[in-house]
Amino acid sequence: MMRSRYDEQLSILNNELIEMGAMIEDAIGNAVRALEERDMAVANEVISSDYAIDEKEREIESLCLKLILIEQPVASDLRQVSAALKMITDMERVGDHAADISELCVYLADSEPITNWANMREMADTATGMLTGAIDAYVKRDPQIAQAVIGRDDKVDDLFDAVRNDLIRLIREDADNGAQAIDLLQIAKYLERIGDHAVNIAEWVIFSITGIHKDTRVL
Amino acid sequence: MNRRILTGMLLLTVIALILISTAVCFVFYGSFSDATRSELRGWADVFRRADTATALKEIEGVRPEDMRVTLVSPDGTVKYDNAASPGAMDNHARREEVAEALTTGTGESRRLSGTLGEETYYYAVRLADGNVLRAAKTRSSVWGMFSGSLPAVALVILIVFAIGYFMAKNLTRRIVDPINSVDLEHGLSSPYDEMAPFIRTIEKQREQIAEQINALQRRADTINAIMDNMREGIIFVDEKGVIISLNSSAGAILSADNPAEGKSVLEAVRDMDLVKSVREALSGSRGEIVKEYDGRTYRVFISPASEGGAIILLLDVTEKSMGEKLRREFSANVSHELKTPLTSIYGYAEMLVSGMVAKDDEHKLLRKIKDEAQRMNTLIQDIILVSRLDEGGGGDAFENVDLRATASEVIEALSLSAADGRISVRLAGDSACIRADRSMMYELFYNLIDNAIKYNIPNGKVNVDICRADDGQISVAVSDTGIGIPKESQARVFERFYRVDKSRSKKKGGTGLGLAIVKHIVLLHGGQVSIESREGEGTTMTATFPSGGQTLPSARQQSEK
Numbered sequence: 001m002m003r004s005r006y007d008e009q010l011s012i013l014n015n016e017l018i019e020m021g022a023m024i025e026d027a028i029g030n031a032v033r034a035l036e037e038r039d040m041a042v043a044n045e046v047i048s049s050d051y052a053i054d055e056k057e058r059e060i061e062s063l064c065l066k067l068i069l070i071e072q073p074v075a076s077d078l079r080q081v082s083a084a085l086k087m088i089t090d091m092e093r094v095g096d097h098a099a100d101i102s103e104l105c106v107y108l109a110d111s112e113p114i115t116n117w118a119n120m121r122e123m124a125d126t127a128t129g130m131l132t133g134a135i136d137a138y139v140k141r142d143p144q145i146a147q148a149v150i151g152r153d154d155k156v157d158d159l160f161d162a163v164r165n166d167l168i169r170l171i172r173e174d175a176d177n178g179a180q181a182i183d184l185l186q187i188a189k190y191l192e193r194i195g196d197h198a199v200n201i202a203e204w205v206i207f208s209i210t211g212i213h214k215d216t217r218v219l
Numbered sequence: 220m221n222r223r224i225l226t227g228m229l230l231l232t233v234i235a236l237i238l239i240s241t242a243v244c245f246v247f248y249g250s251f252s253d254a255t256r257s258e259l260r261g262w263a264d265v266f267r268r269a270d271t272a273t274a275l276k277e278i279e280g281v282r283p284e285d286m287r288v289t290l291v292s293p294d295g296t297v298k299y300d301n302a303a304s305p306g307a308m309d310n311h312a313r314r315e316e317v318a319e320a321l322t323t324g325t326g327e328s329r330r331l332s333g334t335l336g337e338e339t340y341y342y343a344v345r346l347a348d349g350n351v352l353r354a355a356k357t358r359s360s361v362w363g364m365f366s367g368s369l370p371a372v373a374l375v376i377l378i379v380f381a382i383g384y385f386m387a388k389n390l391t392r393r394i395v396d397p398i399n400s401v402d403l404e405h406g407l408s409s410p411y412d413e414m415a416p417f418i419r420t421i422e423k424q425r426e427q428i429a430e431q432i433n434a435l436q437r438r439a440d441t442i443n444a445i446m447d448n449m450r451e452g453i454i455f456v457d458e459k460g461v462i463i464s465l466n467s468s469a470g471a472i473l474s475a476d477n478p479a480e481g482k483s484v485l486e487a488v489r490d491m492d493l494v495k496s497v498r499e500a501l502s503g504s505r506g507e508i509v510k511e512y513d514g515r516t517y518r519v520f521i522s523p524a525s526e527g528g529a530i531i532l533l534l535d536v537t538e539k540s541m542g543e544k545l546r547r548e549f550s551a552n553v554s555h556e557l558k559t560p561l562t563s564i565y566g567y568a569e570m571l572v573s574g575m576v577a578k579d580d581e582h583k584l585l586r587k588i589k590d591e592a593q594r595m596n597t598l599i600q601d602i603i604l605v606s607r608l609d610e611g612g613g614g615d616a617f618e619n620v621d622l623r624a625t626a627s628e629v630i631e632a633l634s635l636s637a638a639d640g641r642i643s644v645r646l647a648g649d650s651a652c653i654r655a656d657r658s659m660m661y662e663l664f665y666n667l668i669d670n671a672i673k674y675n676i677p678n679g680k681v682n683v684d685i686c687r688a689d690d691g692q693i694s695v696a697v698s699d700t701g702i703g704i705p706k707e708s709q710a711r712v713f714e715r716f717y718r719v720d721k722s723r724s725k726k727k728g729g730t731g732l733g734l735a736i737v738k739h740i741v742l743l744h745g746g747q748v749s750i751e752s753r754e755g756e757g758t759t760m761t762a763t764f765p766s767g768g769q770t771l772p773s774a775r776q777q778s779e780k
Contacts (some may be wrong), residue, residue, distance in 0.1 A: 021489065023491060026491055
């Protein structure tokens with residue numbers, strides 16, 4: 001009787017984690033859309049939805065702690081619970097960055113765009129793709145997908161450098177571009193950070209499946 | 220079965236044993252008592268003529284275990300007894316056998332003794348001197364014999380039980396084994412004649428079951444075939460939001476995991492809008508959302524199922540929503556296009572009414588009003604034509620149309636405007652007939668040649684080529700030496716109200732509908748239209764009509780109705 005309740009709670013944890021993943025995927029997807037289409041309604045929606053993501057993090061956190069305290073999980077169950085605890089921290093940061101990007105969108109709304117979007121767009125696509133990959137890896141319990149996510153991090157870093165060089169050139173051409181360039185640089189940095197968080201999540205997914213974190217056996 | 224056979228066997232055995240032992244007891248008892256009586260009689264009858272003294276001498280040797288002997292005087296007092304002292308014994312004159320002997324000479328009786336299961340036989344004779352000699356012998360009674368035999372009977376029952384147990388088991392097996400080994404799947408044969416009706420019933424039931432299973436299977440197959448062949452996606456979820464079943468379209472649309480059955484919607488699809496609607500449906504309210512998956516638009520209906528759970532239906536509405544978008548744009552454009560000349564007309568008219576215009580300018584304004592009205596008229600005609608073509612109508616009057624004759628008719632009509640731009644128009648090719656709507660073909664050539672003249676350079680050329688290919692296809696090519704169409708616009712020139720260069724088109728009196736009309740007309744006649752253009756060098760528009768063209772368009776027309 002107790003055990004079946006325990007199994008049920010583990011499956012609730014699983015579902016909640018997927019749901020939080022879907023929430024941050026939506027948030028970052030909408031933030032990028034708001035950026036591209038200069039759609040303030042979408043940007044504001046992302047900013048207000050960050051609250052729900054924080055709430056979800058606290059909910060999962062307390063569920064994990066309760067599980068550890070009452071059920072004292074072992075082996076793969078313990079890995080799942082502890083990985084969940086670590087993953088939600090990264091997920092919550094992604095949610096924050098999505099809100100940050102949306103806030104910058106609101107600032108940018110009034111000015112004419114100065115840059116072509118090619119690099120920024122690719123960066124946004126890569127970062128969101130990595131995030132989706134990390135959550136897919138969790139849902140499908142597939143370490144290979146997670147490994148692929150980790151491999152794509154270099155691409156985001158390279159793209160960040162490319163965007164940075166674009167912006168430096170723009171400032172050099174016309175100093176009036178400076179204000180917007182700084183905002184855009186911040187957005188690029190947030191996207192780069194989202195890529196890093198996706199890598200962290202992917203690493204914890206690998207841990208929850210294999211017990212190995214960053215090539216070291218932890219449990 | 221085993222127990223029943225055993226019980227039956229035991230019951231039968233016990234009853235038989237009891238009956239047999241009872242019968243045996245009675246038979247033996249009868250012969251025993253006869254033997255005892257004749258023994259007593261034979262012994263005592265010897266003394267009938269003897270006197271007491273000889274008798275006494277004779278009987279003193281008799282042991283009490285063999286026979287009890289008593290000598291009674293005629294008054295009943297006991298004179299001698301070999302088992303007890305005579306003094307202690309009461310008067311025997313009233314004893315049945317003694318009394319009988321005293322009167323008739325001999326007497327006989329049988330009495331149950333005090334102890335159960337024994338009885339005593341008495342025989343008395345009157346001696347010569349009047350005394351009575353009585354001999355008695357005790358034997359076990361019929362009950363005594365019976366109860367004596369009980370242990371033996373019990374033992375036999377026990378043995379029968381033991382043997383019966385194994386026999387019953389064996390028997391049961393021998394009866395049941397053939398029944399168990401009956402092959403129920405094919406070719407039923409009855410192991411016992413007695414079971415034939417039973418086997419027939421089973422056979423019948425088996426056929427019924429097979430039929431029902433087949434029917435169910437067919438139904439399941441039908442449902443699966445329907446589900447897998449429908450373009451719409453359909454998903455069933457249980458009351459916990461776990462997918463019970465989904466068809467292949469749904470899997471493809473949502474790019475869900477395979478197999479998605481047994482997973483929650485969240486896990487399989489990870490789409491919060493859908494998950495939220497499913498949750499609402501599970502709590503009993505219908506939902507409808509519009510979602511884009513893979514660049515196509517889907518209308519998603521989520522309804523609660525009556526047995527708990529929910530049904531998700533995905534309809535591809537991409538074409539419909541595109542069509543709606545096009546129609547919305549078209550009406551917006553139409554209003555805009557109609558408003559522009561009307562505003563000019565209104566403005567000029569107002570100026571004329573107010574009398575603010577100098578006398579010599581009046582004519583100029585009136586001409587402008589006329590031009591704008593003319594433009595509106597053309598536009599409205601084009602719009603009406605496009606709307607008619609949109610509804611797939613307009614091709615009622617198909618007849619044999621000579622394309623060359625129509626083309627030259629159009630060139631004749633446009634000769635004035637061609638002369639204006641000093642443009643030479645040349646018509647080449649043989650006469651070629653197709654089944655077509657004459658006025659539409661006129662419209663087609665008019666628009667193509669008009670465009671070729673309008674967007675040409677001064678002293679430019681327009682070539683109209685009509686040729687019949689070897690496979691019977693008829694192609695109409697209108698080429699000019701004009702300004703050409705930029706590459707990125709080439710795909711869009713057939714859209715309604717699309718203009719490569721807005722200001723130029725307006726100046727030339729274009730409505731933005733010409734090529735849209737051309738495309739519609741060609742499609743209506745089963746043909747294709749293509750464009751080839753280089754900026755600054757010229758444009759060639761080619762319309763190709765299907766082979767022969769004599770009967771095909773009309774046949775197509777009929778099949779469309």
